[in-house]
Amino acid sequence: MSGQWIRLWAALVLSAGIHNVALGQSGAPRAPKPAIVTAADSALDAETRSLAAQLRCPVCQGLSVQDSPSELAQQMRDVVRQQLQDGKSPNEVKQYFVARYGEWILMAPPASGFNWLVYSLPAVVLVFGVVFLVVLVRRWTSVPHDAASATTPNPSHTMH
Amino acid sequence: MKWKRGVIAALIAVPSIGLLGFGLTRDPGAIPSPLPGRAAPTFTLPAFTRGDSAPPSLTENDSVRLASMSGDVVVLNFYASWCLACRDEHEVLRSVAAKYAGTDVHFFGVLYNDSPGNAVRWLGEMGSLPYPSLADPHSRTAIDYGLYGVPETFFIGRDGRVAYKHTGPVTQDVLVSKIEALRAASRAAAGGVQ
Numbered sequence: 001m002s003g004q005w006i007r008l009w010a011a012l013v014l015s016a017g018i019h020n021v022a023l024g025q026s027g028a029p030r031a032p033k034p035a036i037v038t039a040a041d042s043a044l045d046a047e048t049r050s051l052a053a054q055l056r057c058p059v060c061q062g063l064s065v066q067d068s069p070s071e072l073a074q075q076m077r078d079v080v081r082q083q084l085q086d087g088k089s090p091n092e093v094k095q096y097f098v099a100r101y102g103e104w105i106l107m108a109p110p111a112s113g114f115n116w117l118v119y120s121l122p123a124v125v126l127v128f129g130v131v132f133l134v135v136l137v138r139r140w141t142s143v144p145h146d147a148a149s150a151t152t153p154n155p156s157h158t159m160h
Numbered sequence: 161m162k163w164k165r166g167v168i169a170a171l172i173a174v175p176s177i178g179l180l181g182f183g184l185t186r187d188p189g190a191i192p193s194p195l196p197g198r199a200a201p202t203f204t205l206p207a208f209t210r211g212d213s214a215p216p217s218l219t220e221n222d223s224v225r226l227a228s229m230s231g232d233v234v235v236l237n238f239y240a241s242w243c244l245a246c247r248d249e250h251e252v253l254r255s256v257a258a259k260y261a262g263t264d265v266h267f268f269g270v271l272y273n274d275s276p277g278n279a280v281r282w283l284g285e286m287g288s289l290p291y292p293s294l295a296d297p298h299s300r301t302a303i304d305y306g307l308y309g310v311p312e313t314f315f316i317g318r319d320g321r322v323a324y325k326h327t328g329p330v331t332q333d334v335l336v337s338k339i340e341a342l343r344a345a346s347r348a349a350a351g352g353v354q
Contacts, residue, residue: 058308071273072307075299100201100306102194 048081051090055080055097056105064107193306193325200234200316201304202226205294208276209283213261213290224268224294226316233265233342234316237330238302240274241282243310249329250286256335258290265339267291272302272310317342 052066057073065073065080076097083093097105109115204225210218218224226234237253239246257267268291271279276295283289296302305314313326315338324338 058306072299072303076303078298079300079303099194099198100304101308102192102306 044081044084047084047090048077051080051084051093052077054094054107056107058101058105195306195314195322196324198322199320200226200236200314200322201301203294203296203301203304205270205296205301207292208271208295209280209288209293211289211291211293213258214292218292224292229266229316230320231264231318233318233339235265235267235335235339236270236305236314236316237267238270238272238305238307238310238312238314240272240310241278242274243272245329246311247286249311249331252330252332252335254287254289256332256339260339261290265343269293270296270301272296272307273299315339315342317345 049066052073053064055065055076057063057065057068057070057076059070059072060068063073065076079096080093083096084090088096094106103109109118111119202225204223206223207214207218210222235257237249253267253269260267267289269289271293276293279293283293294301299307305312308327311329313330313335314322315324315326317323323342326334326338
């Protein structure tokens with residue numbers, strides 16, 4: 001019996017691990033880091049930061065325009081700020097960068113078309129994992145017919 | 161039962177290996193630009209050197225407007241004095257641009273994250289260019305062109321659209337073939353010949 005529980009526990013840990021990996025690779029949108037708000041902070045600064053955190057720095061490896069200290073990222077933050085100040089909506093500013101750099105510039109790919117797969121796959125994997133586990137656990141915990149009758153240990157009984 | 165396991169394992173392994181193999185054939189550094197085919201972003205930038213073969217009407221610190229070049233072929237080369245790969249293409253740009261001086265093909269250098277002073281010193285050391293170099297304060301034009309780094313070269317057709325973008329040092333073959341294709345295409349269009 002204890003061997004079954006160990007197996008069940010191992011399967012649970014494994015499936016959780018697989019699910020974590022699947023989620024980690026999905027590039028699910030992460031909320032922009034909450035920044036320290038100072039007295040001089042304005043709504044424009046906050047909006048600029050939030051938008052810059054959604055744009056990928058072209059000269060860095062995996063950094064957002066907000067997080068990168070590079071000169072180009074600084075200049076891109078200025079462009080974001082300027083465009084927001086000029087009355088463009090955050091979406092219009094994003095489209096400006098997408099039109100020049102392609103969808104690559106977005107830290108999180110938009111959930112449409114082929115990209116939709118990236119967002120749906122973790123859920124699909126999770127459902128399959130749960131179904132797989134249920135089937136497995138039921139198979140493990142179902143008591144074999146002849147074992148049920150042998151409730152009293154029989155020293156002469158050997159494994160088949 | 162055993163063959164079933166084998167089939168399942170193969171069904172998982174073969175596509176995975178295939179996908180990884182396909183990944184090996186791709187260049188992770190190559191990022192497709194959405195710009196070719198679209199209207200070239202306009203700019204008005206000050207020329208900090210006018211170049212050896214620039215038209216006499218252009219003087220230093222004059223502004224160059226892309227819009228005033230409409231109907232002609234424009235080659236836009238983003239460079240910097242700190243950029244090592246830019247040294248590799250410098251001679252090619254010099255010689256090819258000299259050949260097209262005075263024609264309907266206009267070359268412009270656009271300085272990227274560098275000071276005009278550094279660029280002038282660099283040009284003195286490397287050999288001056290026959291065409292004007294433009295300053296791009298705060299990289300606004302570079303960002304407008306979706307620049308990743310230097311050198312990058314944009315070819316703009318007579319219709320004012322970006323026809324081609326070249327990333328990295330440009331070669332003589334690329335320069336001449338792209339320019340000639342753009343000149344021929346527009347000539348054909350002008351003559352009504354497809």
